[in-house]
Amino acid sequence: MTIASRAASANDYVRQHSTHPLISRQKAEDTARAAVRLAALLGVDPANVEPKHSWNYLSLPLAPLTLHASDPDDPTQVYTFSYRDPLCDDEPFYLLGPCPVCEAAVPLAEIRSLADLGAFLADGPAPLPDNGILPSSYPDEFDRHPAHSSACPFWDSES
Numbered sequence: 001m002t003i004a005s006r007a008a009s010a011n012d013y014v015r016q017h018s019t020h021p022l023i024s025r026q027k028a029e030d031t032a033r034a035a036v037r038l039a040a041l042l043g044v045d046p047a048n049v050e051p052k053h054s055w056n057y058l059s060l061p062l063a064p065l066t067l068h069a070s071d072p073d074d075p076t077q078v079y080t081f082s083y084r085d086p087l088c089d090d091e092p093f094y095l096l097g098p099c100p101v102c103e104a105a106v107p108l109a110e111i112r113s114l115a116d117l118g119a120f121l122a123d124g125p126a127p128l129p130d131n132g133i134l135p136s137s138y139p140d141e142f143d144r145h146p147a148h149s150s151a152c153p154f155w156d157s158e159s
């Protein structure tokens, strides 16, 4: 696919998803643009990236935004990412996956480029030591993420 046709496809995607019955045009467009950025990062067509509850059922609040990216060459393979706020266009994506302790879906890796995803897929999540110190390969967002179960040492006991 040429760069021009990929760009046209991205533009169509943003236009198509910028009108929504419940969400302002600005917010819907920002959300679609975040999806397009993730698609570009992964090297897939934007059609392979969908928000958590699909475009028709986008629910407020939109932040953090959860996006599912399916692999065009292996549709059974779906990667789930969160994005802190679609209004900001310079945030990293976070790959969501099961916490090694409580198995809740939490941010396991900060993904700013395809190489970051490659590094995570090569190494997997680092084992968590008993001393409670988070290995540097984990994003800060892992710790105290609200999805951890209350029995997990990384659960935020203050929330």
Ligand SMILES: [Zn+2]
Pocket (backbone or CB within 6 Å): 099, 100, 101, 102, 103, 104, 148, 149, 152, 153, 154, 155
């Ligand atoms: Zn946990």
